[in-house]
Amino acid sequence: MNKTENNKAWLLVLPVFLLVAFSAIIPLMTVVNYSVQDIFDQNSAYFVGAEWYKEVLQDPRLHDSLLRQFIFSGSVLLIEIPLGILVALMMPTRGAMASLSLILLAIPLLIPWNVVGTIWQIFGRADIGLFGWGLNSLGIDYNYASNPMDAWFTVLLMDVWHWTSLVALLCYSGLRAIPEAFYQAARIDRASKWAIFRFIQLPRLKNVLIIGVLLRFMDSFMIYTEPFVLTGGGPGNSTTFLSQTLTQMAIGQFDLGPAAAFSLIYFLIVLLVSWLFFTTITHLDKRK
Amino acid sequence: MAEIQLKSLAHSYSNTPSGPEDYAIRRMNHTWEQGGAYALLGPSGCGKSTLLNIISGLLSPSEGEVLFDGVKVNETDTRDRNIAQVFQFPVVYDSMTVFDNLAFPLRNQKVSEDKVKAKVAEVADILDLQDLLKRKASNLTADEKQKVSMGRGLVRDDVSAILFDEPLTVIDPHLKWKLRRKLKQIHEQFNITMVYVTHDQLEASTFADKIAVMYEGQVVQFGTPRELFEQPAHTFVGYFIGSPGMNLIDVQLTEKGIQFDGMELLLSDDLLQSLASASASGSSTNIKAGIRPEFICLQEQPMDGALPCSVKHIEDLGTHKVLTLELGKQSLKAIVDEDYQATDGQVYACFPEQWLKIYVDEYLVEVQGSEQ
Numbered sequence: 271m272n273k274t275e276n277n278k279a280w281l282l283v284l285p286v287f288l289l290v291a292f293s294a295i296i297p298l299m300t301v302v303n304y305s306v307q308d309i310f311d312q313n314s315a316y317f318v319g320a321e322w323y324k325e326v327l328q329d330p331r332l333h334d335s336l337l338r339q340f341i342f343s344g345s346v347l348l349i350e351i352p353l354g355i356l357v358a359l360m361m362p363t364r365g366a367m368a369s370l371s372l373i374l375l376a377i378p379l380l381i382p383w384n385v386v387g388t389i390w391q392i393f394g395r396a397d398i399g400l401f402g403w404g405l406n407s408l409g410i411d412y413n414y415a416s417n418p419m420d421a422w423f424t425v426l427l428m429d430v431w432h433w434t435s436l437v438a439l440l441c442y443s444g445l446r447a448i449p450e451a452f453y454q455a456a457r458i459d460r461a462s463k464w465a466i467f468r469f470i471q472l473p474r475l476k477n478v479l480i481i482g483v484l485l486r487f488m489d490s491f492m493i494y495t496e497p498f499v500l501t502g503g504g505p506g507n508s509t510t511f512l513s514q515t516l517t518q519m520a521i522g523q524f525d526l527g528p529a530a531a532f533s534l535i536y537f538l539i540v541l542l543v544s545w546l547f548f549t550t551i552t553h554l555d556k557r558k
Numbered sequence: 559m560a561e562i563q564l565k566s567l568a569h570s571y572s573n574t575p576s577g578p579e580d581y582a583i584r585r586m587n588h589t590w591e592q593g594g595a596y597a598l599l600g601p602s603g604c605g606k607s608t609l610l611n612i613i614s615g616l617l618s619p620s621e622g623e624v625l626f627d628g629v630k631v632n633e634t635d636t637r638d639r640n641i642a643q644v645f646q647f648p649v650v651y652d653s654m655t656v657f658d659n660l661a662f663p664l665r666n667q668k669v670s671e672d673k674v675k676a677k678v679a680e681v682a683d684i685l686d687l688q689d690l691l692k693r694k695a696s697n698l699t700a701d702e703k704q705k706v707s708m709g710r711g712l713v714r715d716d717v718s719a720i721l722f723d724e725p726l727t728v729i730d731p732h733l734k735w736k737l738r739r740k741l742k743q744i745h746e747q748f749n750i751t752m753v754y755v756t757h758d759q760l761e762a763s764t765f766a767d768k769i770a771v772m773y774e775g776q777v778v779q780f781g782t783p784r785e786l787f788e789q790p791a792h793t794f795v796g797y798f799i800g801s802p803g804m805n806l807i808d809v810q811l812t813e814k815g816i817q818f819d820g821m822e823l824l825l826s827d828d829l830l831q832s833l834a835s836a837s838a839s840g841s842s843t844n845i846k847a848g849i850r851p852e853f854i855c856l857q858e859q860p861m862d863g864a865l866p867c868s869v870k871h872i873e874d875l876g877t878h879k880v881l882t883l884e885l886g887k888q889s890l891k892a893i894v895d896e897d898y899q900a901t902d903g904q905v906y907a908c909f910p911e912q913w914l915k916i917y918v919d920e921y922l923v924e925v926q927g928s929e930q
Contacts, residue, residue, distance in 0.1 A: 460640070
């Protein structure tokens with residue numbers, strides 16, 4: 271085949287390039303700019319090289335919050351992915367009940383994040399919140415504002431309530447895409463429910479699950495609003511996750527340089543983990 | 559292994575069937591004997607697949623009973639009927655290898671892994687799949703997939719029956735023939751009841767000992783290929799079996815025989831009597847005479863009982879010729895030898911009574927006393 275060379279084609283790419291430049295590259299570069307300089311005011315900025323990076327990487331506050339972040343995201347994935355699959359498997363497939371369950375599942379996804387935080391903030395209160403009051407009436411000493419374990423439990427429960435729907439809806443759509451013929455063949459082959467799940471449904475859910483895991487990882491890793499509204503990061507620092515630490519650093523203390531270095535590291539961690547996950551999954555697939 | 563009996567079975571996909579046209583399967587009784595090789599032949603949409611799905615339990619019939627060896631299985635789940643079914647379009651579990659696909663039905667019933675290996679090897683050998691066993695099933699071609707799909711049906715040798723739903727549709731013609739032979743061999747080897755659904759009469763007659771012809775949700779005839787050819791019990795069988803199909807002419811009864819377009823054909827007393835009793839009971843005016851193109855004999859000269867007709871068209875098919883004749887207002891097909899010197903002019907056709915079939919309300923009038 272003969273390829274015609276026409277450099278005018280670059281012009282067609284230009285609009286997209288500009289859009290990406292303004293929405294991503296230029297803001298990111300601003301952060302890079304802050305992360306390698308010490309800026310006092312508009313006229314006095316000093317190049318400091320990797321200084322801020324070194325400082326940030328040695329900050330114990332960040333180590334703690336990074337560890338909390340990984341535990342939180344890990345727990346979120348461990349709970350929400352299996353639970354989402356389970357919910358999707360139990361959902362009715364046709365009729366009015368199917369529509370009803372779809373609507374019910376979609377509701378948590380439509381609620382603004384700070385409202386979700388507020389809902390649980392009130393819901394969990396021992397004096398006026400049904401959930402907190404109920405637990406205390408059962409004799410369980412529950413107070414998310416003073417007990418770190420209770421705070422963690424509430425934050426996780428809130429996230430599960432808020433986001434399991436997403437996984438369930440993704441899996442539901444994946445399950446509906448499996449042709450009836452597979453279930454018929456499986457019945458003919460005398461497959462048990464478990465064998466059907468393991469060998470027919472799960473493999474065909476793989477693609478939606480990859481998306482689900484990636485979305486839930488990235489979102490939970492960047493979580494800010496809900497725990498901020500619910501616990502404010504407390505008690506102590508027990509539910510202070512990375513983004514809140516970053517915000518405190520940048521806006522609270524106005525340490526723009528370290529904050530910029532930190533946000534780049536933060537960004538790279540999300541990118542790295544997502545990339546690792548995605549390539550591992552796709553490589554495993556090819557090797558078989 | 560089982561005898562499969564269908565008792566006053568009917569099925570409608572509608573919840574409130576009002577007339578016969580709402581039924582995919584119209585009330586019928588039928589028995590597939592243990593160990594037989596059967597074909598279920600009929601045009602698209604006549605209910606063949608529905609019937610198969612009812613037997614395997616994928617579908618629950620709206621009326622009637624399905625019995626395996628005399629035991630009612632209507633409420634028994636497909637899993638527990640222990641039946642194999644191969645679908646028209648291949649179903650392979652694409653996350654598994656070919657080996658695991660073939661092993662799946664065995665592993666599901668907890669067969670020991672040694673036996674699984676032996677059985678899979680045996681089936682892979684029959685279907686020429688040995689080289690593919692380690693491959694992932696998703697990367698196969700359509701006919702390889704169908705062979706895997708078929709292999710899963712053949713791998714268990716304790717099944718009640720194996721049902722094939724047009725399994726060779728996506729397969730190459732030369733391979734089709736080979737696989738059909740293989741199926742036949744497997745049948746002879748294991749003595750398993752096999753029901754083979756197809757719309758291809760050649761496929762049906764090469765595979766099956768007995769063929770059930772289905773039409774509008776009913777089995778209209780169940781017999782050997784020869785019976786279907788020589789004694790079509792229903793006008794549809796006459797039309798559907800044979801190429802070209804049976805010539806069918808609307809006729810009226812007369813005292814000595816039948817007439818159409820001002821011409822009269824004389825019939826024997828035996829036939830007349832049977833005909834009289836058959837049509838009197840229904841007082842039907844729907845009477846047809848049918849004769850296969852193979853059985854029309856043509857004469858150059860006029861003779862007793864031969865009707866004059868003109869040759870309209872001659873098709874030379876190499877092994878034989880198909881003539882299109884005009885008889886009165888009727889157009890008939892006749893098959894003659896390759897060396898028949900056909901002329902475009904007038905010929906005289908006679909219809910040997912042995913091969914002339916009379917149908918009242920589309921069903922054959924059986925000749926009493928002289929039944930072959």
